[in-house]
Amino acid sequence: xxxxxxxxxxxxxxxxxxxxxxxxxxxxxxxxxxxxxxxxxxxxxxxxxxxxxxxxxxxxxxxxxxxxxxxxxxxxxxxxxxxxxxxxxxxxxxxxxxxxxxxxxxxxxxxxxxxxxxxxxxxxxxxxxxxxxxxxxxxxxxxxxxxxxxxxxxxxxxxxxxxxxxxxxxxxxxxxxxxxxxxxxxxxxxxxxxxxxxxxxxxxxxxxxxxxxxxxxxxxxxxxxxxxxxxxxxxxxxxxxxxxxxxxxxxxxxxxxxxxxxxxxxxxxxxxxxxxxxxxxxxxxxxxxxxxxxxxxxxxxxxxxxxxxxxxxxxxxxxxxxxxxxxxxxxxx
Numbered sequence: 410x411x412x413x414x415x416x417x418x419x420x421x422x423x424x425x426x427x428x429x430x431x432x433x434x435x436x437x438x439x440x441x442x443x444x445x446x447x448x449x450x451x452x453x454x455x456x457x458x459x460x461x462x463x464x465x466x467x468x469x470x471x472x473x474x475x476x477x478x479x480x481x482x483x484x485x486x487x488x489x490x491x492x493x494x495x496x497x498x499x500x501x502x503x504x505x506x507x508x509x510x511x512x513x514x515x516x517x518x519x520x521x522x523x524x525x526x527x528x529x530x531x532x533x534x535x536x537x538x539x540x541x542x543x544x545x546x547x548x549x550x551x552x553x554x555x556x557x558x559x560x561x562x563x564x565x566x567x568x569x570x571x572x573x574x575x576x577x578x579x580x581x582x583x584x585x586x587x588x589x590x591x592x593x594x595x596x597x598x599x600x601x602x603x604x605x606x607x608x609x610x611x612x613x614x615x616x617x618x619x620x621x622x623x624x625x626x627x628x629x630x631x632x633x634x635x636x637x638x639x640x641x642x643x644x645x646x647x648x649x650x651x652x653x654x655x656x657x658x659x660x661x662x663x664x665x666x667x668x669x670x671x672x673x674x675x676x677x678x679x680x681x682x683x684x685x686x687x688x689x690x691x692x693x694x695x696x697x698x699x700x701x702x703x704x705x706x707x708x709x710x711x712x713x714x715x716x717x718x719x720x721x722x723x724x725x726x727x728x729x730x731x732x733x734x735x736x737x738x739x740x741x742x
């Protein structure tokens with residue numbers, strides 16, 4: 410059985426690699442590219458949408474292991490499809506949000522969450538999860554950060570799943586294989602990336618992680634497992650609050666995230682910043698699993714403490730370095 414599983418995973422890996430290379434040919438032919446602008450953290454034209462490999466991995470996984478989560482597959486495909494079109498034609502925000510909420514409803518149905526007696530929880534969950542998927546997209550701004558962060562989230566989920574069995578292990582492994590291939594083409598120094606994830610990659614992988622974490626939460630009743638996405642959450646949410654205070658249009662591109670200031674104004678290499686974010690998230694998650702007592706109270710104390718420490722670190726970093734970004738903005742006017 411072990412030999413069969415290894416062969417299946419090898420077939421999945423090879424299939425995904427071939428499909429990614431085919432996509433590169435198509436993207437090059439049809440000019441699906443990311444052109445740099447003054448708000449970008451890159452300076453050369455790069456193929457966009459390489460993150461489509463994640464939704465391909467889902468369907469290939471289902472073909473090999475069975476269609477266990479059909480509504481989840483449809484949900485991710487819907488979100489990915491609309492995001493891919495947006496990568497090419499730039500859809501209105503309203504269209505994207507309607508599709509994202511519809512996809513999240515399908516995913517909640519798969520998780521058996523759609524019950525009238527918990528309508529308020531469902532409504533709040535929809536808002537939080539759609540918001541989280543968009544934060545994940547906002548954080549996809551430098552080489553390697555999405556691929557590294559996905560792996561940092563999958564590792565603790567894989568370890569917990571070995572113990573609790575809240576989702577098919579083959580799903581986690583298949584997504585990890587897709588991430589390895591994506592990183593091969595994206596986890597490269599500035600100017601060397603073959604492709605970017607695009608909205609299609611960032612949004613769909615966010616839905617996948619939220620589904621896996623949602624399965625864990627539904628089994629345990631413990632929402633503190635959202636800590637596996639905490640680093641992105643703190644940077645993304647506090648940056649949004651910062652922009653609101655500055656009265657900026659949240660729909661416009663920007664370079665105000667802490668990781669962007671590290672990479673652009675402080676000139677820290679893209680891969681160093683990406684590894685830092687991934688390692689920070691991994692350390693927090695592994696500490697949550699192995700160091701924190703397995704009680705609801707202990708989990709909440711650990712989560713709140715982690716939030717406070719990360720939020721304080723973010724604010725101190727911005728207080729010290731944000732003036733560099735203001736100088737950059739003045740220089741391009």
